[in-house]
Amino acid sequence: MGETEERTETHRIRCFSKMKMFLLALTWAYVSKTLSGSYMNSMLTQIERQFNIPTSLVGFINGSFEIGNLLLIVFVSYFGTKLHRPITIGVGCVIMGLGCFLQSLPHFLMDRYEFESTVSASGNLSSNSFLCVENGTQIFRPTENPSECVKEVKSLMWVYVLVGNIIRGIGETPIMPLGISYIEDFAKSENSPLYIGIIETGAIIGPLIGLLLASFCANVYVDTGSVNTDDLTITPTDTRWVGAWWFGFLICAGVNVLTAIPFFFLPKTLPKKKLKDSVGVIKTDKEDKHKDEVKKEKNGITKDFLPFMKSLLVNPVYMLFILISVLQFNAFVSMISFMPKYLEQQYGISSSDAIFLIGIYNLPPICIGYIVGGLIMKKFKITVKQAAHIGCWLSLVEYLLYFLNFLIICDSSSVAGLTISYEGMQHDLYLENTVFADCNMDCNCPAKIWDPVCGDNGLSYMSACLAGCENSSGTGINMVFQNCSCIQPSVNSSAILGLCDRGHDCTMMLQYFLILSTTTSFIYSLAAIPGYMVLLRCIKSEEKALGVGIHTFCTRVLAGIPAPIYFGALVDSTCLHWGTLKCGQPGACRMYDTTNFRYVYFGLPAALRGSSYIPAFIILFILRKRRLPGENISSDIMIVKTKVTGKDNECKDTSQNSKLVNDDEMKTKL
Numbered sequence: 001m002g003e004t005e006e007r008t009e010t011h012r013i014r015c016f017s018k019m020k021m022f023l024l025a026l027t028w029a030y031v032s033k034t035l036s037g038s039y040m041n042s043m044l045t046q047i048e049r050q051f052n053i054p055t056s057l058v059g060f061i062n063g064s065f066e067i068g069n070l071l072l073i074v075f076v077s078y079f080g081t082k083l084h085r086p087i088t089i090g091v092g093c094v095i096m097g098l099g100c101f102l103q104s105l106p107h108f109l110m111d112r113y114e115f116e117s118t119v120s121a122s123g124n125l126s127s128n129s130f131l132c133v134e135n136g137t138q139i140f141r142p143t144e145n146p147s148e149c150v151k152e153v154k155s156l157m158w159v160y161v162l163v164g165n166i167i168r169g170i171g172e173t174p175i176m177p178l179g180i181s182y183i184e185d186f187a188k189s190e191n192s193p194l195y196i197g198i199i200e201t202g203a204i205i206g207p208l209i210g211l212l213l214a215s216f217c218a219n220v221y222v223d224t225g226s227v228n229t230d231d232l233t234i235t236p237t238d239t240r241w242v243g244a245w246w247f248g249f250l251i252c253a254g255v256n257v258l259t260a261i262p263f264f265f266l267p268k269t270l271p272k273k274k275l276k277d278s279v280g281v282i283k284t285d286k287e288d289k290h291k292d293e294v295k296k297e298k299n300g301i302t303k304d305f306l307p308f309m310k311s312l313l314v315n316p317v318y319m320l321f322i323l324i325s326v327l328q329f330n331a332f333v334s335m336i337s338f339m340p341k342y343l344e345q346q347y348g349i350s351s352s353d354a355i356f357l358i359g360i361y362n363l364p365p366i367c368i369g370y371i372v373g374g375l376i377m378k379k380f381k382i383t384v385k386q387a388a389h390i391g392c393w394l395s396l397v398e399y400l401l402y403f404l405n406f407l408i409i410c411d412s413s414s415v416a417g418l419t420i421s422y423e424g425m426q427h428d429l430y431l432e433n434t435v436f437a438d439c440n441m442d443c444n445c446p447a448k449i450w451d452p453v454c455g456d457n458g459l460s461y462m463s464a465c466l467a468g469c470e471n472s473s474g475t476g477i478n479m480v481f482q483n484c485s486c487i488q489p490s491v492n493s494s495a496i497l498g499l500c501d502r503g504h505d506c507t508m509m510l511q512y513f514l515i516l517s518t519t520t521s522f523i524y525s526l527a528a529i530p531g532y533m534v535l536l537r538c539i540k541s542e543e544k545a546l547g548v549g550i551h552t553f554c555t556r557v558l559a560g561i562p563a564p565i566y567f568g569a570l571v572d573s574t575c576l577h578w579g580t581l582k583c584g585q586p587g588a589c590r591m592y593d594t595t596n597f598r599y600v601y602f603g604l605p606a607a608l609r610g611s612s613y614i615p616a617f618i619i620l621f622i623l624r625k626r627r628l629p630g631e632n633i634s635s636d637i638m639i640v641k642t643k644v645t646g647k648d649n650e651c652k653d654t655s656q657n658s659k660l661v662n663d664d665e666m667k668t669k670l
Contacts, residue, residue, distance in 0.1 A: 018270055019187055022086065023195050025262040026179040027202040029093055032259045033172050034206025035213070036100055036252040037065070040165065042214035042355045045341050046245040050113060050222065051106075051158040052579060052587030055338070055571045059564030061162050062337055066560035068099075068169025070553070076174045085178040090263030095171030097256035100249045102164030106157035107246035112223045115240040116580055116587075118451040118463045119233045119479065119497070132443035132468050132485065164249075171256075186270035204367045211359030213251065218243035219352035231476050233451075233497055236350035239590045240450070240579070243351065308543045316622055317538040318547060320615040322554050327612035329559035331605035334567035341571070342601050345592045347410050347510040348502040361514045362521050369525025377529055384537040385623045391531035392616045398523040399609055401516065405602050408513045410506040412594040413499050415452065415460045416467075418576055419593075422486055439486040440468045448580040450590040454500040455487040462577075467495050534619070570600045 041062065048058045076088075183195050221229050222242040234241050312318055343354035376382065382390065414420045417435035435447050445465035453464045461467035468485030481495045539547040572589065574596040579587035 018266060019183075021262060022182065022266050023198065025086075025259070025266070026089070026175075026183075027199050029089065029175050029179070029259050029263075030199055030202035031206040031209070032093065032252070032255045033096060033175055034203050035210040035255065036096060036168060037172075038207035038210030039214050039248050039252055040065070040103070040168075041337060042211055042340060042358075043218070043243075043245045043248065044337060045344070045351050046218060046222075046243050047158065047161060049240065049242045049588050050245065051161075052581060053158055055341075055568035055589065056565055057158070057568070059337065059566075059568030061158065061165060062564045063561040064162050064165045065169040066556045068166035069173050070169075070556060071166075072170050072173040073549075073553070076177060083178075084268045085174075085182045086263040086266035086268070088174050089178055090260040092171045092174040093256050093260035093263070096168050097171075097253045097260070099164045099166070099168030099171055100253035100256060102167060103161045104246040104249035104253070105164075106160045107222070109160075110157055112227065113242050115234065115242075116449055116451065117233060117240075118446075118449055118465055131472060131481070132440060132445070132465050132470050204363070208359055208363050210252075211355055211363070213248050215352045215356035215359070217245060217248040218355060219350070220244040220247070222246070233477055233479065235477060235498060236352055237348065238452075238498060239344075241350070305546075308546050311543060312539065312547055312550065315539060317534070317619055317626070320619050320622075321535050321538065322551055323615045324612045324619075325551060325555050326558045327608050329555045330563045331608040333559055333563040335601070335605050337564045338567065338571060338601065342597065343510070343513075345597055346594050347506055347513070348413065348499070349510065357514060361518045365518050365522035366525040369522045370529060373526045373529035377533065382530065382533075384534060387530035387533045387537075388620055388623055391527045391534065392613075392620060394523055394527035395531070395616075396613065398520045398527070399606075399613075401520050401523070402602075402606065402609075404516055405513065406598070408509050408516065409598065410502060410509045410594070413460055413502070413591070414458070415462060415499070415591065416486065417462060418591065420459065435462060435466060437486065439488070440466050443468060448578075450577060450579060451497075452499050453481060453495040453497055455484060455495045456492050457487050458500055459487075460499045461486065461495065464495060469495060567600075567604065570604065571597065574600055 044058050044062055047053075047061065048055060179199070180196065183199075184192055187195055219236055220243055221227065221232065222244050224244060236243070339358055340351055340354040343349060343357065344351055349357075377387065412419050416422045417437075421434065422437040422439060436445075443465050445463065449463055451463045452460050453467055453469070454460050455467060464472070464481045464484075467481065467487060469481035469487075470483040470485075472479055472481050474480050477497055479497055482493065484493045484495055487493045487495060535548070535551060536544065571592070574593045575589035575591070576593050577589070577591045579590050581587050
């Protein structure tokens with residue numbers, strides 16, 4: 001007997017350790033996959049500048065992840081439980097690592113990054129060939145030679161980033177469904193919620209680490225180590241600056257590959273843990289039988305596919321909820337994808353600072369909102385109808401606060417010839433011939449080169465040549481230009497590299513924006529859990545897996561893939577000045593019309609989200625008279641509890657009557 005007990009105890013310890021090992025490995029897999037995703041989303045601006053491509057194309061690259069995910073989701077969902085789930089997850093992590101490595105590959109296949117500039121740190125600066133020289137010949141003027149454009153076709157290297165992102169989406173597919181199902185099958189039922197909560201914590205930690213990594217990489221020059229950064233004439237706040245985007249992808253690749261290792265040493269199945277007492281054994285047996293029935297239902301889902309689909313399609317609450325999700329996801333995917341670009345253009349900060357601020361101000365309130373929302377649901381035992389009202393009205397409050405963003409504005413940079421005339425008058429539209437004025441007409445300056453300088457009169461100019469500067473001193477970023485004919489009214493008539501600072505007022509507006517963003521993120525995440533509860537409870541239990549799958553599929557196909565593309569195209573329409581390639585073709589946008597950018601960035605999501613409240617109010621109206629499938633469970637439980645209570649009362653009455661009879665018998669005998 002002693003040996004048997006020791007073997008049983010040893011067996012339990014082994015199962016316990018393997019389950020804990022799987023839990024730890026899966027949590028780290030969630031960290032690594034969300035780390036890669038948040039890093040990729042934060043590096044879109046750097047990729048745009050590196051390859052000189054428009055924002056719409058960058059949006060397509062970003063949406064390609066969803067394409068890769070959808071290519072494999074059906075196969076994984078159907079055959080996943082029949083495969084060796086830990087090994088399948090491990091293979092997925094390796095594929096994610098391969099995708100991240102492929103995304104970093106263009107850096108090693110391309111030449112050094114060359115940004116358009118009238119100032120060459122490696123050239124002979126004493127010649128001042130980049131300054132205002134009457135009747136001179138500018139050596140940096142773009143050529144119209146098609147062969148130069150052929151050489152720059154190396155910018156098609158962005159295809160590697162696209163394919164790598166698709167592969168990363170393929171690799172991530174099995175992690176969530178197979179990992180959760182493994183825990184549900186082999187962990188104790190009362191431990192499953194705790195384990196899933198631990199895993200979801202990893203999905204919160206990952207983006208935070210990814211944003212911090214992206215902030216660090218965006219602040220490091222792309223060719224650091226092979227270029228003397230002291231000779232650079234640009235800083236991280238310049239729109240031509242490209243950070244070391246490739247370095248973070250290498251780190252993500254290594255993390256994903258290391259994450260895969262533990263999964264190859266885990267078993268295909270684990271025995272279900274039993275409770276020590278007999279009551280626990282009975283409960284576990286019942287749970288096992290229930291799960292066997294569920295598995296049978298899953299095996300027969302192909303036969304019931306059409307009836308289930310018909311039932312879901314005629315379910316008005318479910319279909320309206322999908323419509324709401326598609327509209328809301330279109331709005332949020334668009335905003336999240338281009339938020340670093342918006343902060344950079346609107347408030348004049350660097351990409352590195354923008355990414356860092358997003359991580360610090362937005363992620364913590366979202367995490368707290370999810371936790372508080374779940375605790376409220378549990379504490380007050382919120383019903384489905386109450387959850388629908390909570391989710392709808394909280395979301396509406398956040399939506400009304402959202403409009404305050406239109407008031408938190410910052411004046412755009414005053415660039416002579418673009419947003420303001422050389423005399424200081426505002427321009428309504430950008431006209432190319434306005435870049436020339438009487439003060440620089442004889443300087444023979446190129447009109448398209450973007451190499452801004454800040455005059456001591458507070459105005460920025462597209463280049464030192466267009467500012468009419470004749471002399472320069474110093475090297476690198478510390479270069480100073482003197483005798484600038486277009487800055488004559490000032491005292492020194494000098495200029496320095498870079499756009500002029502926006503001022504203290506713009507910094508304060510940025511703080512107001514971040515505070516409002518923190519508040520709205522918390523309120524919206526607070527409404528997320530009640531809203532998701534409505535989705536789960538509005539469909540029957542046997543249709544739940546298919547219903548959640550269709551919901552995910554619709555949001556990805558109708559929002560995750562197209563939203564970054566059309567939103568990027570709208571952002572491109574607000575561009576004031578495009579970068580110029582060597583052959584004269586337009587590259588990445590250097591400066592946007594901040595007013596139109598703000599209207600696009602907030603206006604389109606506002607329209608999408610506003611239209612989503614129409615089906616939301618219809619759902620509230622339907623729920624007044626409709627009983628959801630999820631409510632039957634709770635009512636049945638109450639009936640069972642009532643019956644049990646009744647039986648207990650009957651037992652108490654019987655015992656009391658028997659006691660009275662016994663007392664009477666004793667009295668008679670006495």
